[in-house]
Amino acid sequence: MSKKVVLLPGDGIGVEVVREAEKIIAWLSDHYNLDIQTETHLAGGASLDTHDVPIRDEVIKACREADAVLLGAVGGPKWDDYPADKRPEKALLRLRKELGLYNNLRPVMVFSSLKDASPLRPEIVDGVDLLVVRELTGGLYFGQPKGVTEENGEEVGVDTMRYSVSEIERIAEAAFKAARGRNKKVTSVDKANILASSQLWRKTVSRIAEKYPDIRLEHMLVDNCAMQLIRDPAQFDVILTENMFGDILSDEAAMLTGSIGMLPSASLGDGTGMYEPVHGSAPDIAGQDIANPLATIASVALLFRYSLDHEEAATDIETAISKVLNAGFNCRDMSRHARDVLSTSEMGDKILATMAALK
Ligand code: IPM
Numbered sequence: 534m535s536k537k538v539v540l541l542p543g544d545g546i547g548v549e550v551v552r553e554a555e556k557i558i559a560w561l562s563d564h565y566n567l568d569i570q571t572e573t574h575l576a577g578g579a580s581l582d583t584h585d586v587p588i589r590d591e592v593i594k595a596c597r598e599a600d601a602v603l604l605g606a607v608g609g610p611k612w613d614d615y616p617a618d619k620r621p622e623k624a625l626l627r628l629r630k631e632l633g634l635y636n637n638l639r640p641v642m643v644f645s646s647l648k649d650a651s652p653l654r655p656e657i658v659d660g661v662d663l664l665v666v667r668e669l670t671g672g673l674y675f676g677q678p679k680g681v682t683e684e685n686g687e688e689v690g691v692d693t694m695r696y697s698v699s700e701i702e703r704i705a706e707a708a709f710k711a712a713r714g715r716n717k718k719v720t721s722v723d724k725a726n727i728l729a730s731s732q733l734w735r736k737t738v739s740r741i742a743e744k745y746p747d748i749r750l751e752h753m754l755v756d757n758c759a760m761q762l763i764r765d766p767a768q769f770d771v772i773l774t775e776n777m778f779g780d781i782l783s784d785e786a787a788m789l790t791g792s793i794g795m796l797p798s799a800s801l802g803d804g805t806g807m808y809e810p811v812h813g814s815a816p817d818i819a820g821q822d823i824a825n826p827l828a829t830i831a832s833v834a835l836l837f838r839y840s841l842d843h844e845e846a847a848t849d850i851e852t853a854i855s856k857v858l859n860a861g862f863n864c865r866d867m868s869r870h871a872r873d874v875l876s877t878s879e880m881g882d883k884i885l886a887t888m889a890a891l892k
């Protein structure tokens with residue numbers, strides 16, 4: 534029963550952090566006798582440089598046929614001036630759309646050993662453990678019409694926020710199911726005082742909620758949510774929201790932990806799931822073996838949980854991460870909060886050694 538995982542390291546530090554993740558996958562495959570095969574492909578700027586496209590059709594096909602995809606990060610200043618269809622980010626958007634990854638899970642938890650790393654006071658972030666459930670294949674990112682056209686002699690840029698009932702239903706279901714395994718509360722975030730798509734969103738989410746009487750549902754306007762995340766972030770359990778609001782709110786929520794560099798994500802649909810750190814390619818520190826691989830390693834935990842259905846391996850990784858942090862180790866981005874600062878590869882090795890010691 535062999536399993537296939539496609540690795541898309543991408544650009545910048547993506548390459549370095551995926552290298553550490555690969556070590557973890559290999560160790561767990563061996564340890565649990567899972568026969569996981571990995572296969573590495575180019576994506577983003579790396580693919581543009583070699584193949585002149587952000588991602589090739591055959592790579593999309595390999596991803597579709599795999600059990601899971603692990604992506605590092607794409608993008609960098611080198612490709613910033615490329616036209617819209619030749620931007621590294623296009624690789625991500627194609628993968629999301631073509632793999633049907635409508636359900637983006639972004640867990641945000643504050644490790645007790647890192648409470649002081651938050652820009653908010655420790656008593657405000659104490660106990661934060663929330664999950665952003667972001668709709669990932671609709672809304673402004675994909676709605677038609679879209680583009681820059683000419684009207685009455687001047688350029689006009691258009692994006693369309695569009696949601697169908699079925700798109701809202703399936704992401705709402707995902708959020709309520711996730712809440713069942715957590716603190717049983719869903720905050721659905723919209724802009725229903727202004728936007729038609731949000732009015733439909735609110736109505737549909739309320740209807741789906743009737744199927745989940747054990748879950749508390751509240752609706753919150755997006756501007757208020759942005760404020761509440763800073764005022765009292767511990768009030769949230771599951772935040773359910775559309776694509777663009779989720780993009781913005783998840784960066785804000787990530788910063789509660791003090792570093793976007795520690796957070797994993799999962800993008801799920803009906804087929805292959807994709808896993809990636811929330812951070813970007815960080816070109817300023819690329820190639821120096823100083824990037825923090827923990828977000829990617831934590832993404833591997835999600836990969837084992839959701840795509841390989843192996844809770845034990847997922848828990849091994851998460852336990853090892855907590856132990857390593859609690860023992861005072863971290864990477865340079867968190868050096869103010871670490872007794873021992875490790876390089877990227879040292880951190881990978883430390884997690885491996887800690888997992889081995891659990892056994
Ligand atoms: C994210 C990123 C992407 C997004 C970009 C890189 C296209 O910001 O995953 O949050 O906007 O979705």
Ligand code: MG
Pocket residue numbers: 780781784
């Ligand atoms: Mg984002």
